[in-house]
Amino acid sequence: MENFIYYNPTKIEFGKEKEKKIGKFIKDSGLKKVLLVYGSERIKSNGLFDVVTNSLNENNIEYIAFGGVISNPILSTVQEAIKIAKKENVEAILSVGGGSVLDSSKTIAVGTLYDGDVWDFFGGKKAIEKALPIFDIITLAATGSEMNGYAVVTNEITKHKDSIWSPHVYPKVSIINPELQKSVSKDYLVYSAADIIAHCIEGYFTAKIQPTYMSRQVENIIKTVMETTEILLKNPEDYSARGDFAWAATNALNGTTTVGTSGVSFPNHMIEHSLSALYNVPHGAGLSVVMPAWMKWYYKKNEAQFIRFAKELFGKNSALEGIEALENWFNKIGTPTKLKQFSLGVENFKDIVENLSFQEEYSKEDLEEILKNAI
Amino acid sequence: MENFIYYNPTKIEFGKEKEKKIGKFIKDSGLKKVLLVYGSERIKSNGLFDVVTNSLNENNIEYIAFGGVISNPILSTVQEAIKIAKKENVEAILSVGGGSVLDSSKTIAVGTLYDGDVWDFFGGKKAIEKALPIFDIITLAATGSEMNGYAVVTNEITKHKDSIWSPHVYPKVSIINPELQKSVSKDYLVYSAADIIAHCIEGYFTAKIQPTYMSRQVENIIKTVMETTEILLKNPEDYSARGDFAWAATNALNGTTTVGTSGVSFPNHMIEHSLSALYNVPHGAGLSVVMPAWMKWYYKKNEAQFIRFAKELFGKNSALEGIEALENWFNKIGTPTKLKQFSLGVENFKDIVENLSFQEEYSKEDLEEILKNAI
Numbered sequence: 001m002e003n004f005i006y007y008n009p010t011k012i013e014f015g016k017e018k019e020k021k022i023g024k025f026i027k028d029s030g031l032k033k034v035l036l037v038y039g040s041e042r043i044k045s046n047g048l049f050d051v052v053t054n055s056l057n058e059n060n061i062e063y064i065a066f067g068g069v070i071s072n073p074i075l076s077t078v079q080e081a082i083k084i085a086k087k088e089n090v091e092a093i094l095s096v097g098g099g100s101v102l103d104s105s106k107t108i109a110v111g112t113l114y115d116g117d118v119w120d121f122f123g124g125k126k127a128i129e130k131a132l133p134i135f136d137i138i139t140l141a142a143t144g145s146e147m148n149g150y151a152v153v154t155n156e157i158t159k160h161k162d163s164i165w166s167p168h169v170y171p172k173v174s175i176i177n178p179e180l181q182k183s184v185s186k187d188y189l190v191y192s193a194a195d196i197i198a199h200c201i202e203g204y205f206t207a208k209i210q211p212t213y214m215s216r217q218v219e220n221i222i223k224t225v226m227e228t229t230e231i232l233l234k235n236p237e238d239y240s241a242r243g244d245f246a247w248a249a250t251n252a253l254n255g256t257t258t259v260g261t262s263g264v265s266f267p268n269h270m271i272e273h274s275l276s277a278l279y280n281v282p283h284g285a286g287l288s289v290v291m292p293a294w295m296k297w298y299y300k301k302n303e304a305q306f307i308r309f310a311k312e313l314f315g316k317n318s319a320l321e322g323i324e325a326l327e328n329w330f331n332k333i334g335t336p337t338k339l340k341q342f343s344l345g346v347e348n349f350k351d352i353v354e355n356l357s358f359q360e361e362y363s364k365e366d367l368e369e370i371l372k373n374a375i
Numbered sequence: 376m377e378n379f380i381y382y383n384p385t386k387i388e389f390g391k392e393k394e395k396k397i398g399k400f401i402k403d404s405g406l407k408k409v410l411l412v413y414g415s416e417r418i419k420s421n422g423l424f425d426v427v428t429n430s431l432n433e434n435n436i437e438y439i440a441f442g443g444v445i446s447n448p449i450l451s452t453v454q455e456a457i458k459i460a461k462k463e464n465v466e467a468i469l470s471v472g473g474g475s476v477l478d479s480s481k482t483i484a485v486g487t488l489y490d491g492d493v494w495d496f497f498g499g500k501k502a503i504e505k506a507l508p509i510f511d512i513i514t515l516a517a518t519g520s521e522m523n524g525y526a527v528v529t530n531e532i533t534k535h536k537d538s539i540w541s542p543h544v545y546p547k548v549s550i551i552n553p554e555l556q557k558s559v560s561k562d563y564l565v566y567s568a569a570d571i572i573a574h575c576i577e578g579y580f581t582a583k584i585q586p587t588y589m590s591r592q593v594e595n596i597i598k599t600v601m602e603t604t605e606i607l608l609k610n611p612e613d614y615s616a617r618g619d620f621a622w623a624a625t626n627a628l629n630g631t632t633t634v635g636t637s638g639v640s641f642p643n644h645m646i647e648h649s650l651s652a653l654y655n656v657p658h659g660a661g662l663s664v665v666m667p668a669w670m671k672w673y674y675k676k677n678e679a680q681f682i683r684f685a686k687e688l689f690g691k692n693s694a695l696e697g698i699e700a701l702e703n704w705f706n707k708i709g710t711p712t713k714l715k716q717f718s719l720g721v722e723n724f725k726d727i728v729e730n731l732s733f734q735e736e737y738s739k740e741d742l743e744e745i746l747k748n749a750i
Contacts, residue, residue: 001553001618003390008383014635015378178376211619212602216595224588243376244586247635256631260389260622 023059082111099143128166142192144253146174191284208263293373398434474518503541517567519628521549566659583638668748
């Protein structure tokens with residue numbers, strides 16, 4: 001067990017109808033004016049927008065609505081929202097949507113209290129010293145953004161997808177109502193499953209020190225995701241499975257799976273960020289392509305852990321059989337496992353590799369070999 | 376998954392030498408004067424007292440030392456400390472010791488800001504509205520008090536052991552340095568193992584709704600405790616095992632194992648509290664006696680979960696075999712499993728049962744039947 005700090009002050013409000021209390025939660029924090037950030041106009045037709053704004057009105061919380069955040073959210077949208085937040089002197093950001101809306105909201109919360117360009121903070125170039133308080137209603141279980149200090153945004157001009165992390169952008173209150181998540185399409189459900197699994201396996205396989213307790217925690221999350229994804233593909237209305245899936249998603253990236261580990265890196269995410277930034281591939285779909293490819297390339301560096309993975313998750317006895325079983329499971333649920341499913345091939349390798357932001361750990365040749373495994 | 380709120384704002388500072396920073400952590404919170412609560416004078420001979428007070432001095436934190444907290448801590452000690460804390464106008468409580476010292480410290484933190492008798496709050500008789508901030512260096516892994524809002528104290532006049540819970544008594548910062556925990560005696564190590572297992576199984580067996588994710592989390596904690604206890608009995612110096620044991624102890628009662636469950640009760644703890652209050656039995660030792668006895672009485676009410684327990688923890692196929700395997704393991708590590716090991720027998724049943732505080736759920740006959748299983 002390595003030395004560590006664990007601190008996660010987000011309050012989770014989980015369950016049915018919790019979104020009706022959002023106004024009260026904001027009021028209880030002594031705040032009176034928010035920027036309400038959302039994605040597509042669908043939240044107006046499905047009634048969620050009304051539920052939220054009614055709750056805000058009842059609690060005398062003034063709001064400015066800002067819609068239009070897209071998946072793989074882009075910097076220009078965030079910059080536009082920051083301008084409005086500054087002009088309107090909002091005191092907090094309320095995110096209503098999935099991980100893209102919440103990541104944008106976190107970035108807006110930082111940018112509103114900063115005079116320069118918020119992109120300055122991405123990739124750890126500058127330390128974040130403050131942010132507006134963030135509240136959210138998370139409508140898609142996948143990114144875990146509802147209980148951590150990460151946000152990922154794409155600079156669409158430079159074509160770079162990059163991240164910030166700060167203790168200041170942990171949401172104050174996150175509302176997770178599994179019922180709000182049942183309208184997700186089958187495609188996005190399986191992409192989300194891949195995303196959650198990716199959050200877990202990065203640390204599980206790359207950690208130099210990995211307490212068994214943390215391995216079992218990861219295996220619990222992956223088992224839960226696999227069991228509940230299969231249930232939800234058959235019956236999207238299954239509340240219990242939807243709830244377990246959502247809580248597994250939150251736990252996959254709230255810090256509890258990497259406690260006491262050391263040397264964790266995120267190669268799958270880094271490679272995928274290049275796919276999303278260049279070709280606007282859905283994040284989870286990109287990850288289900290990258291993971292098996294990376295695992296086949298990496299497993300000899302930590303073979304015992306790959307054998308453990310094969311045994312615990314799939315009852316297999318070798319590293320390669322475990323990787324194959326995961327790839328087969330991705331195929332079974334219908335999330336992509338090969339680059340050609342995005343109409344990409346060897347001709348794109350150069351662009352993908354050049355876009356990557358961590359070439360000190362992986363050589364260009366390494367990265368091309370990994371990508372070859374996804375042909 | 377039942378509706379729930381999860382909120383745990385304690386910052387964990389885990390690892391070697393973290394106790395040297397205690398003064399800085401208190402200073403960073405803008406506090407200048409603490410009551411330093413501890414147990415026996417052993418922390419003066421082993422050097423910890425000096426490390427702590429040096430760190431306080433370096434950071435210009437004034438302190439009043441208050442020692443003498445005993446295990447199964449008593450109300451009169453707490454009341455005495457509250458008087459001093461009030462008179463000296465301390466701004467925070469610093470606990471240096473195990474769960475008894477920390478539970479006393481939490482109670483002192485509440486009582487210092489209250490005009491009446493702090494016992495008013497026990498058993499939920501009165502809601503806690505405020506408390507001084509609490510910091511701690513936890514020197515025994517067992518109670519999980521370092522990351523929750525519980526405290527248990529015995530009123531030695533009425534002979535009742537009772538508890539408080541409040542969001543106001545979560546520690547601000549808890550320091551867990553496994554090296555400080557290696558001086559624990561073998562007896563207290565195995566009592567602690569039983570205590571941690573008890574924290575997990577109460578919810579695991581009594582919950583009316585129990586997501587599988589939570590069951591696996593509990594099984595992870597118990598597996599970790601069993602593996603590491605056996606290592607530590609052979610080699611108390613094993614830092615890695617000590618660290619895993621400590622983190623399992625913290626997780627057993629920080630709320631993460633009962634998320635989304637419903638109908639959880641704590642019968643083993645309630646029965647044990649009677650043993651401790653009347654006969655000053657060590658808490659963990661009392662629990663290892665009560666658990667198998669209660670399990671044998673209760674298992675038919677939730678047999679599927681007991682079979683799951685038997686399979687997952689011991690590779691057994693029936694509820695009774697699982698309970699027997701746990702009892703055998705307690706015997707193997709050397710924690711008591713029968714009342715006669717405390718020189719108690721049928722003649723004490725009346726007193727034990729009458730001392731209990733939850734006779735609405737269990738009849739006197741039920742309780743006597745449970746106790747009979749421990750003869």
